[in-house]
Amino acid sequence: MSAKEFFTPAEQARIEAAVREAESRTSGEIVPMLVDDSYDYPRSEILGAGLFALATATSLSWAFFGESLWHFLWLFALSYFPFKLLIRKLPNLKRRLIHPAEISEEVKERAIVAFLENGLHHTRDETGILILLSLFERRVYVLADRGINNAVAHDTWDGVVDTITRGMLQGDACSALCSAIETCGQLLQENFPVKTDDTDELPNLIID
Template identity: 75%
Template sequence: MTRAKDFFNDAEKERIEAAVQAAEARTSGEIVPMVVDDSYDYPRAEILGAGLFSLATATSLSWAFFGESLWHFLWLFAAAFFPFKLLIRNLPALKRRLINPAEIAAEVEEKALVSFLERDLHHTRDATGILILISLFERRVYVLADRGINETVPAHTWEEIVHIVTRGIHQGRTCEALCAAVARCGELLEKNFPVKKDDTNELPNLIVE
C-alpha cells in the first residue's frame, strides 16, 4: 500500500497548495487537505483473522497427519497464529475484508474529528476551517467543517466534495480531483464567507501524516 508521504510527489503537493491558496484568496474559509496512512490500526481484525486461519490450518493438519490429536492441534494452532497475524497486517486488502464497514466509517470519522482538534482547525478567527481527510488504508474520504460554516452550509453539501475526490482516486487522478474539490469548497464558501481585507493564512495548505 502506498504510504501517505509518497501519495503525492513534490510537484503534485505544490499544485495542491497552490489550489488551496487560490481558493482561500476568494474566501475567509481555511481549507486543509490531509492525507494519512490509516485512521486506526484495527488490532481486532488481525486477531480475529489469525485465529480463524490458524483454527482451519491446525484442524486440517491434525486430522490429516495426527489422528485428530488435541495436543498436536494446540501446538499447530499456536505455531500458525503469529505468522497469520503478521500476514494479515501486511496485506491491507485482506485486512479490510475482516473489518465491518460500519467500524471503518466510525474510525475515519473519529480520525477527522481528532485531527480537526489536534491541528487547531477549530481555532480560526471566524470558525471557518474545513478538513478534507483522505485515509488511505480505509480508502475513505471525509470532509469536516467548523461550526461557523455548518451554520450556513447544509451538511449534505460535503457529499459532493467527497464524491469529487473518491471518483478521482478511482480514476487514478487524485491530485487533479483534490485540486478540483478544493476549488469547489472555495466556490461554496465565497458567497457567505468572502475574503476580508485583513485575512491571513491561519492553517497549513496541506498535511501529510
C-alpha cells in the same frame, strides 16, 4: 503506498497552490490532510489470525494426526503468529476482516481529532474545512466548522467526498482533490468573502 509517497512533490505543490487560490477569495480556511490510516485495527489481526490458524490446525491434525488434540494445539500456536503477520502485511486482506461500520467510525474519529489538533476550530469566523484522505480505509471525510456548516446544506459535503473518491478510484486523486478544494473555496466565497485583514491561519497541506 504510504501517505508521504502518495502524491509526488509536483502534485503536493499543485494542491497547495489550489488551496492558496481558493483561500485568496475567502476568509475561510481549507486544510487537505493525507494519512496512512485512521486506526491500526488490532482486533482484525487477532480474529483473522485465530480463524486462519484454527482452520489450518484442524485440517492438518485431521489429515496427519488422527484428530489429536495435542497436535492441534501446537499446530494452532505455530501458525497463529505467521498468519497475524501476513494479515498485517496485506492491507487488502486486513480491510476485508474489518466491519465497514467500524471503519466509518474510526475515520470520523480521526477527522475530529485532526480537526482539533490542527486548530481548525480556532479560525476567526469558524469557517475551517478539513478534507481527510485516509489511505488504508480508502475513505474521504470532510469536516467543517459550525460557521460554514450553518450556511450550507447538510449534504453539501457528500458531493465533495464523491469527487475525491471517484478521482482516487480512477487514479487521479490530485486533480480530484484540487477540484474539491475549488468547490470548497466557492462555498466559502459565497458566504464568507475575503476581508482586508485576512491572513493564512493554517497549513495548506498536512501529510501525516
